[in-house]
Amino acid sequence: MAKADKRTPDQQKQGAALREEGSKWLARVEAAGKLEKQWMDDAERAVKAYTGQTKSDDLSTSATLGNTYDFNILFANVETIVPAIINSPPAPDIRRRFADEDPAAKDVAELIERAIRTQVDDSKLQVELEGEAQDGFLAGRGIIRLRFKSDIVKDEATSDELERASDAAADGAPAEEPGSDETSGDAYGAASQPGAGPAERLANECIEFEAVSWRDYRHGPAKRWKDRPWDAFRFVVQREDEDAVFDAGLISIQTNDQEKKARGESGSDLTGWEIWDKSSRKVIFIDDNGVVLKKVDDPLGLTDFFCIPAPVQPIELTGRLMPVNPFSIYSKLADELDL
Template sequence: MAENAAKADDKEAATPQDAATWLSEIEAAQRDMQPYFQRCDRIRKLYRYENNRSTQKRRYQIFWANVETMKPTVYAKVPKAVVESRFRTGDPVARIASTLLERTIQFQLDLNDYDRTFKQMRDDYLLYARGVPRLRYEPEFDEAKVEEGLDDAAVTGREVDSEAPDTNQVLKFENVHCDYVQLEDLIHPKARTWEELPWLAFRAFLTKEEWNKRFPDYKGTVPFDTSGLDANDGKSKDSAIDKATVYEIWDKTNQRVLWVAKGCAEILEDSAPYLKFTGFFPSPRPAYGTLTNDSLEPIPDIAYYQDQVDEINELTARIGSLTDALKLVGFYPSGPQGEGSPEVEKAMRPGFENKMIAVKSWAAFAEGGKGGAPIIWLPVDHVAKIISECVQLRKQLIDDVFQVTGISDIMRGDTDPDETMGAQKLKSQYSSSRTKDRRNEISRVARDVVRMVGELVSEQFQISTMMEIASVPLPSKQDVMMAAQQAQLQYQQAMLQYRQVQAQAQQAGQ
């Protein structure tokens, strides 16, 4: 007993037990991930092309094109739930239970718009090499009047809150939501693998109304100093749009769930996990891009071809500048009116075509041009040659990017009509093999989400809710009793026949 107590003390000492320590741990984890978040912020601006209004420098949006090409490749549609017995023994109970669970899971996937969450996760995965979903159980209640003298369960047929004297909360329906987690709202300490994480925190922003409803015992104890768009936006306090920063911590070490808030000295809530999952956390392992085995900080794909993107943008800006210089410019001698000077200017004006111009001093005009118009044109063939070489160099850099990313001509819909069928098949196989790991990663997260939905449904849902969703009739108690009585009767008849056969055999032997 003493040894067990000592181990428990060591376990508690290894994990923060007060709000200040937890907030310090969270701040340290955020500092550790700050370089990654800064890199992601630059990627976000590049993808959104946010500097297009502040600069006139032209860019080639190859990064945006690559991401848009990969989106339908790695994720196409919501997964389908499949629940079946591991060993197909023909057990009718297992078959009915599997059908009931499968239909309930699929209903949740369709009803609660899991497709939108999966697409948001996919976008973060392609941009920042990390996409995070999480599961949330949400029951719906109705307020029902209970007549005096009647049993609550007899009136409603479902569980009610017995503490309310006149009005009871009646369970109306149950939902499992899959929420998208913003990039900086998932916080965890440094770790080599997902399985080694001691705790996980989810950041949320609550308005005053939401705070007072969720934590009524802590009114006026936290600063409302953020709008929720940026935790460090420096908004004025006590504004109608300001929110409080709250952290939901899943402590895997001690198997606890805690709530702490920025600026509050107390732990708001500390309880056992309100949802039970095999991996403890309410989120599956995120969809990770490039990782090494010693860190959970992912490396976005663009980091591997950022140099080529910069060179392509530089060449695009240079081509744009040269294109601006590629214009028709001519020089002619200025002379008195009637010798061609105003007439040449008139002929070069925009929109002047299919007209004739009279020149009064034709002899002087023709002599000045040696039989032609007295104009010397600015040579632009050198500029055109430089532009052509820049375009060829940029094309080579673009091909290098496609080699790095694995995006082939087949995926981009850009094929050479002179190519053979074998060459196109080879490119198709190449692109499929290069993107296979990305598709498998998204599929793995979707599979884990479906499994966790099945766990929540099995643990939290009422049988009546599942029957309502799945339209699978289950036998009543009376049906079960009748089936048991029938089975007992069949057993007794079989034993009677067996005894009669045994008696006949004994008589024949005598």
């Protein structure tokens, strides 16, 4: 009878430790969700009222489904407030703090301002900010995150490299691959060997902005945003892309042969949490079964580590990070207005 697990004892031990770590993170995320359950329920009711599905006191049962507002004051309020708050993308204004006579500092300030302007002048930030504001004034919390994007390109061969390759071929010597160099490095800083192919480098580096649904965000316990220990974001990846997106070797040592077969035959998407752990300055991807899919060292290199600023919450209380759903405050008034 074939062994059900072909992993070595060391791999099984490492896999068990990773699965335990994944389970602990899932427990923390679940606890964070339970802590904010009341607000999430209020936010769901507000979304249904906003979209005309139900009234504020309607729980969408089969008996009450379709009992909607004739005069939807929530929709009117949100559609009035959001354009007033976000009516244009921010305009960068970078200058010397003390306006000293320093030409070099002036040039650097102008360079930074132009770089930021290039990041925000394509209207993409405007769209994401509107989404953040809508979530903030509809659900009670709006979130926008940063993502670093780049392309990995191969350096084109220079005329000197082509000439050297041609001379080497004429002399019968092995030709050095155009674009390769003993001192060149790939995208991860590893040195490229002569003849290993054109050197790779990062190009088109930019920061992209992405509004995150309030349903897909959790955070660690704290009384101030700057003190929270971790953030978590929900992700969904096609099962076919699992090996391309995540660390296949890391997944392999955590799963036995039966689990590997089940994962390969599964037709459902891969879902889980992307956790930003400030203490270790790592990003950890964990699926809903507690399997650690990938670990990434600090991808952005920001001082405060996290990829989001403090979320937008129209109603805030000192020492409390859980938001308040704005509509829950005046929902009874909305019912009275709907004559």
